[in-house]
Amino acid sequence: MDKNSLSVQIGEQLRYFRQQRHLTLEDLAELTGVSKPMIGQIERGTSNPTVSTLWKIAAGLQIPFASFLTTNPSVKIKKVDEQPFFTDDDDLFEVYNTFSSPGIPVEIYRIRLLPGCMHFSERSGSGTVKSITVHSGRLTVKIGEEESFTINNGDSVSFTTDNCQVYENTTNTVCEMNMAIYYSRTQVQL
Structure with a gap:
């Protein structure tokens, strides 16, 4: 698109x-x-x-x-070149929507952090959980004021979004990951 x-x-x-x-x-x-x-x-x-x-x-x-990103919740295959995507942080942060459906409190994204990317994500409030799995490269995540965590190829991390997060790729290779977001208290019925 x-x-x-x-x-x-x-x-x-x-x-x-x-x-x-x-x-x-x-x-x-x-x-x-x-x-x-x-x-x-x-x-x-x-x-x-x-x-x-x-x-x-x-x-x-x-x-x-x-x-x-979704206007029709019907089932269909999303080819790579048809997946809605956004870039941020001088095009070093790429976000591709791979699953979402109105009324279902889960979203799944494929995310690419190019070398040198540092992306800030504001807190989403209580009741929201993110789960990240790194598929290639290495990701550094800082959650709130906590220490940074290094997530390597094949590793996963899950956390609530009560605090802001910083995602960083400090390597010379692209970091590719999947992120699932679960909204336990969906306030809006779509």
Whole structure:
């Protein structure tokens, strides 16, 4: 899916969720910490929002992040070149949605951290659990004020998202991982 089509789809989904909750642009800006002009640009499909911006909006609306990426929950094969994806951190952080379905409180992503990538993820609140499995390379994860953890090829880590996280690739090779996100208290029925 090309970036322009993806931006339009994200905008349509955002407008749907905002209107479903009878929120104005101002209401949503206050709820998410994302400016009213940025939300308007996203809804019109004229902005290519960052992963961090969409996470803030999803957290404010209390919906799965992938809700912006899916319009039809029917079963289908997602070929690599058809998977919706985002980049962040100067294109060093790539996020590919591999599974999401409205009403199901689980999302699965394939993530690539290019060498030198350091990605910050804000806390999502209680009731959310992330599970990461590294498939190639090495990942350094810092959760809140805790020490850093090194996750090697084949290793997994699970944690609640009560604290912010930092994901870092300090090697010279690409780190590829899968991330599953489980929302134990889904507040929104889609």
